[in-house]
Amino acid sequence: AQSVTQLGSHVSVSEGALVLLRCNYSSSVPPYLFWYVQYPNQGLQLLLKYTTGATLVKGINGFEAEFKKSETSFHLTKPSAHMSDAAEYFCAVTPGVGNDMRFGAGTRLTVKP
């Protein structure tokens, strides 16, 4: 079975500061890992994904994440936060292609001016 744990339900940073959102996963098979962003009353938008290959993946809006198998982690980072980054972020895992996706509880990112 697969599961995801997001540490910190709420993260607050200043504009221009580093963003770090934590995600740890549990999977009995090699996982596919994803980060999604959700704005109020909207669906989910894919930020980035890891399937195989390079463990550092770059996504949209300047975000990136690194798959660390030894730590079972897939933390999301961005060097410099923008006000527009304020949203809810979800880490998700699937056991591979074609299977349903399991989500973490989400982390609400607040960006202070």
Place this chain on the structure above:
Amino acid sequence: GAVVSQHPSWVICKSGTSVKIECRSLDFQATTMFWYRQFPKQSLMLMATSNEGSKATYEQGVEKDKFLINHASLTLSTLTVTSAHPEDSSFYICSAKSPGTSPLHFGNGTRLTVT
């Protein structure tokens, strides 16, 4: 990129009535679609997996007679909330998988309010 359209984006209905939500894959054929439910300030909970041409697979605790899912074509899945009650008020989101790839593509969700 792949687009999933969900309709309506919001709906208000009276208790006891039924509501149908549509999920369409606009530029690809989706053999599998997923329906999620999201309560305020919470994560997405998978309700059911919708397979084209066959019965949906429901997650434990989800009433299949209350949440009717139909996946009649490769581009359309519908979720019908039957005899809706106020506790069914929630944000419902569908997703679809384009063949041979991950990840899932999500609709923009439907906010259901039952009065």
